[in-house]
Amino acid sequence: MRIKGFEKHYYLMLQPGLLLLVLFSIVPMFGILIAFQDFNPGKGIFRSSFVGLEHFEYMFTLNDTADIFFNTISIAVMKIAGNLIVPLVFALMLHELRLMWMKRTIQTIVYLPHFLSWVILGGILLDIFAYRGPINQILASFGVEPILFFGKPGLFPFLVVGSDVWKEFGFNTIIYLAALTGINPNLYEAASMDGASRMRLLWHVTLPGIRTTVVLLAVLSLGNVLNAGFDQIFNLYNPLVYSTGDIIDTWVYRMGLLNLQYELATAVGLLKSVAGFALISLSYYLAYRYANYRIF
Amino acid sequence: MVRDKTIGSKVFDVVLVAVLIAVTVTCILPLWYTLALSLSSKSAAAAGEVWLWPIGFNFNAYKQLLGDSQFFVSFWISVQRVVLGGLLNFLIVALTAYPLSRSARQFRARNLFMWLFIFTMLFNGGMIPLYITVKEMHLLNSIWALVLVGAAQTVVFNIILTVNYFRNLPNELDEAALVDGAGPWYMLVKIYIPLAVPVLATVTLFSIVYHWNEFLYGLIFMTREKFYPLQTYIQQLLIILDPSAMTEDQYKRLSEMSNRTLNAAKIFIAMIPVLLVYPFLQRYFIHGITLGSVKG
Numbered sequence: 001m002r003i004k005g006f007e008k009h010y011y012l013m014l015q016p017g018l019l020l021l022v023l024f025s026i027v028p029m030f031g032i033l034i035a036f037q038d039f040n041p042g043k044g045i046f047r048s049s050f051v052g053l054e055h056f057e058y059m060f061t062l063n064d065t066a067d068i069f070f071n072t073i074s075i076a077v078m079k080i081a082g083n084l085i086v087p088l089v090f091a092l093m094l095h096e097l098r099l100m101w102m103k104r105t106i107q108t109i110v111y112l113p114h115f116l117s118w119v120i121l122g123g124i125l126l127d128i129f130a131y132r133g134p135i136n137q138i139l140a141s142f143g144v145e146p147i148l149f150f151g152k153p154g155l156f157p158f159l160v161v162g163s164d165v166w167k168e169f170g171f172n173t174i175i176y177l178a179a180l181t182g183i184n185p186n187l188y189e190a191a192s193m194d195g196a197s198r199m200r201l202l203w204h205v206t207l208p209g210i211r212t213t214v215v216l217l218a219v220l221s222l223g224n225v226l227n228a229g230f231d232q233i234f235n236l237y238n239p240l241v242y243s244t245g246d247i248i249d250t251w252v253y254r255m256g257l258l259n260l261q262y263e264l265a266t267a268v269g270l271l272k273s274v275a276g277f278a279l280i281s282l283s284y285y286l287a288y289r290y291a292n293y294r295i296f
Numbered sequence: 297m298v299r300d301k302t303i304g305s306k307v308f309d310v311v312l313v314a315v316l317i318a319v320t321v322t323c324i325l326p327l328w329y330t331l332a333l334s335l336s337s338k339s340a341a342a343a344g345e346v347w348l349w350p351i352g353f354n355f356n357a358y359k360q361l362l363g364d365s366q367f368f369v370s371f372w373i374s375v376q377r378v379v380l381g382g383l384l385n386f387l388i389v390a391l392t393a394y395p396l397s398r399s400a401r402q403f404r405a406r407n408l409f410m411w412l413f414i415f416t417m418l419f420n421g422g423m424i425p426l427y428i429t430v431k432e433m434h435l436l437n438s439i440w441a442l443v444l445v446g447a448a449q450t451v452v453f454n455i456i457l458t459v460n461y462f463r464n465l466p467n468e469l470d471e472a473a474l475v476d477g478a479g480p481w482y483m484l485v486k487i488y489i490p491l492a493v494p495v496l497a498t499v500t501l502f503s504i505v506y507h508w509n510e511f512l513y514g515l516i517f518m519t520r521e522k523f524y525p526l527q528t529y530i531q532q533l534l535i536i537l538d539p540s541a542m543t544e545d546q547y548k549r550l551s552e553m554s555n556r557t558l559n560a561a562k563i564f565i566a567m568i569p570v571l572l573v574y575p576f577l578q579r580y581f582i583h584g585i586t587l588g589s590v591k592g
Binding site for chain 1: 302305308309312313315316317319320322323324326327329330333342343344346347384387388391392394395396398402403404405406409410412413414416418419420421422423424425426427428429432433444445447448451452455456459460463474479480481484505508509510511512516527528530531534535542543544547548551556559560563566567570574577578
């Protein structure tokens, strides 16, 4: 029911949040005009002259463009697959564990890396995988020559995907575990009475029980196809691995803020934003349509 | 659950526990290694002798760290940022989530605002327009750039979590309060906020961890080192690379030149605040996150 006089208070309550988002989300959106301008920082966005699609045309003549889009999508897709499958397997294993204290301890520990920044974890990983770091010391004891891990373009994407899955698998397990506890215990009992082995229970009770969750997470992750993870790559990469490790976001940072090519960087960023927006909207629509998922 | 006591099942249990423990240990080992490295002698670290125990145990790295005044300046900037950012996030989330949790009948503009807020989460102008906006607002080198931009990037997700929590509270609550003549502010402050402590604690802790870990805005909005928050300061120490070009040998030499024990000490100190809030995070976030993400 609507109560007279309440609505104006609702509007009042919204003001601080609205102001924040208008100033720091909506206003910057007008900055995408730079992509269509000969931008002059002295004149600002509203007085610089427009040049149409010139920067977009130039963008498609650059070799970098195809590379960074390819790198972004390939790294992101591998991450999506890894971040769906590894936590699922881990959650199923935890679910089979009957020692409750151990289950809780393991959960407590595996969530931790999620909350550490990529500055910290990047620093640690670069040291562990350094030319004279512990990993190479171990390999040396097996007689393997030291490898410059983060300097090899062929290895870089896999190190990125592997370390991201390592950082996030514990946290991503939470949702699966929540779904697993939702399975009716009577189903396990009934199946066991009928003589089902543990493998059969897994196949016929557990997996069907969490199928919708898995499908839902897979659909929602569609929105991340262009997010290869700026923070991570920015803290791990170097010029030796630009060919396979440079992604849209890192390229935009270097081109825009280091080389001061504002217009080109904005144009590439805009392309990513628009495509990303379309992908997320599509994933939400599919999740709503087929899994009855709603954001709010 | 009915127990399966065959030998195969027991072997399975042993393998399961072993694999789970091995995976869990990988989450701790890198942090432990960093601590051991920070307590080792410089020569042992450079020779790559440190593995899981400090070699040539000493506190030199930490003593050296005490002489680095910028480390403490940056640490203090990060503390201020976390306090301001956490408070701002709490205020905006509580104020905004309440009106947005009303039904469209109680608050006619509700869906309009909800979609506007969500739009700012799904679409953005990109890095360059954001940089130019902040620059035009004369917020470069101001801590408010970090606090406000950080808040705008994260607040909508937190609002959605809280809105969903509010909407799951029983309707009778509202009705009873209305009969007693409660107004909207009274309902928010005396009824909804106290009931929403778990979710508000979750989103506040999320925002604290976010502000502590975030490094990119420090890098692009702060033009001088003395304004850097801690993660940005550490990032700049670890990444000493010329971003344009280099050879494998240069990369190897640069990574060998770095002071590994001192860097490890800095990384470890920067990790401590997150480790301190981690037990509180644990307590709340599992509840908060499963509630908001996948609803029945």
